Amino acid sequence: MVPVKRDGKTNRIPDERNRKTPTQKNSGNSARRFENLVLLLTNGALHLQDHFMIFLLKLAISAALAGGIAFLVC
């Protein structure tokens, strides 16, 4: 049983092994920020890729139709 002080607080010594130093905290924040940035860039790239693919497909259909018209009319 953990000894209890009069003010109700436990007498347990804080576990030093779980406490992070300020450097470690900053490093965690930076890693998270970097991860978010990578996710943002990846999403952006995928979005752009989608738009570009749609644009290319539209262009291909347009060229095919124009070719058909040229074949029929000219």
Place this chain on the structure above:
Amino acid sequence: MLKGANFRYLRDPVFLFATFLYVLNRLLIAPLYGAKLPFLINYFGDALLIPCALPILLWLQRFARLRDNDGAPTVPEILGTLVFWAVLFEWLFPRFAGRGVSDPLDVLAYAVGALLAGAAWHERKLMIER
């Protein structure tokens, strides 16, 4: 700009009227009066390119799920198609495929047709919205 669920693609009145005019000119008017009015042979059909072919193109794009709305043709759609087809019909096809003859005035005819068709589509959209 010209959005809204009001475009009927192959049943669009502008498309049907332009196609009717094209067939009429090609089969009847140009053979009869083309000698007196060379415009009918040289440029009238070109002026009808966008109103006749853009709805087919947009229908194909919609069918392929590349177009996400049923609105009237937008300004970028009209302009983009005009520029791309002008390059194809007046430079690429005559030069590399031996189809057609390159004539800068054809581009003017495409542009006039696109302008009139765009105005008609826009006007029709406004009428439906009222």
